[in-house]
Amino acid sequence: MSKFFTYDERLEVQKYLKESFSFKEISRRINKHPTTISREIRKYSLEVASGYPGYCFNECIKRFNCKNKNICASGCTKKRSTYCKLCSSCNDNCPDFVLEVCTARYRVPYVCNGCKTLAKCTLMKNIYDAEKAHIRAHNNISEARSGLCVSEAEIERLNSIITPLVRKGHSIHQIYVNHKDELMCSEKTLYNYV
Numbered sequence: 001m002s003k004f005f006t007y008d009e010r011l012e013v014q015k016y017l018k019e020s021f022s023f024k025e026i027s028r029r030i031n032k033h034p035t036t037i038s039r040e041i042r043k044y045s046l047e048v049a050s051g052y053p054g055y056c057f058n059e060c061i062k063r064f065n066c067k068n069k070n071i072c073a074s075g076c077t078k079k080r081s082t083y084c085k086l087c088s089s090c091n092d093n094c095p096d097f098v099l100e101v102c103t104a105r106y107r108v109p110y111v112c113n114g115c116k117t118l119a120k121c122t123l124m125k126n127i128y129d130a131e132k133a134h135i136r137a138h139n140n141i142s143e144a145r146s147g148l149c150v151s152e153a154e155i156e157r158l159n160s161i162i163t164p165l166v167r168k169g170h171s172i173h174q175i176y177v178n179h180k181d182e183l184m185c186s187e188k189t190l191y192n193y194v
Helices: 005-016 023-030 034-044 128-146 152-167 172-180 187-193
Strands: 044-050 122-128
Touching: 005 023, 005 128, 023 034, 034 128, 128 152, 152 172, 152 187, 172 187
Parallel strands: none
Antiparallel strands: 044 122
8 A cells, every 4th residue: 555645546535525525435445544544635735715606705704794895995806885795805904804714624524625515605715636736745755855955054064063073983873962952953864964
């Protein structure tokens, strides 16, 4: 069982999430551990700020009964005389704004793909998109294999500490134990740099 997901497996995960399958059921169908499924979804789901046709993104708890008009006045994106709750900048300008957070985003399955109210939701959403997840995963793997992610100045600083001690016959382990606070990295990282 490979821990890496193929694009086809990600498409299947997306499909099963839309059908509201549990992690256990998804794992059984694509032959991966439920923890691997959970990690994939939490790592690669995206926050999406969107509304639905006719209603823009709006996270205010008062959005259904709000009667405010012309709050943003000259900077309004909706020039006609409509309620501010229909304007995309309502949340930023309204003095009565109270944030509403959908708690379903923080419970299993951590995404809104299978939510029954998704088509009429104007709150922040977590969405698992197979294509975007695959691109992000590929980029993460590429970055991890691209070499050291450290500045030249940091390498010079570490080199000035390590090189004289290595020349005196000290082991990397001994250098790490004696200069841990000065080095400010783990022993494994130090071995990787050397």
